[in-house]
Amino acid sequence: MSSTTHRAPERELLAFAAQWARYGGGPPALIRDRFGMDETEFFTHILEVTEQSEPDHEVDGLRRVARQRLWLRRV
Template sequence: MSPEAQELLDFEVRWYPLGGGPSQQIHERFGMSDRDYFIKINDLLETEPPETLSPVAVDKMRSVVRRRLWMAK
């Protein structure tokens, strides 16, 4: 996993229990819109889910990502 991908996932692992990372912090830290950020997180969860999380936690994170993508339309 690239360092950029790891940073994205680490950030979201901290925030998904609270509904995902705050829009302003996503933009300031990664320079991207919510939609672009959550598309990348979704792709990473499909290809390289965090090994530190249980399958149940990964499913919860996916749920947060889907909701945030829906909201970003």
């Protein structure tokens, strides 16, 4: 990921999101259990954190998954 410095909780969120990105994001129950937030909050936070990152392939992938999951919640 980019050289932007993130705090420990943000790094944990990003690591989790990166681990699950190829599967379309983590399961809602796992997100809730691990981070204490629903998937809407989680993916909104991922978008906010990655806005501060320099664009690269991994960041683009995380943002794509987050936008897709948020869109699916609205449909």
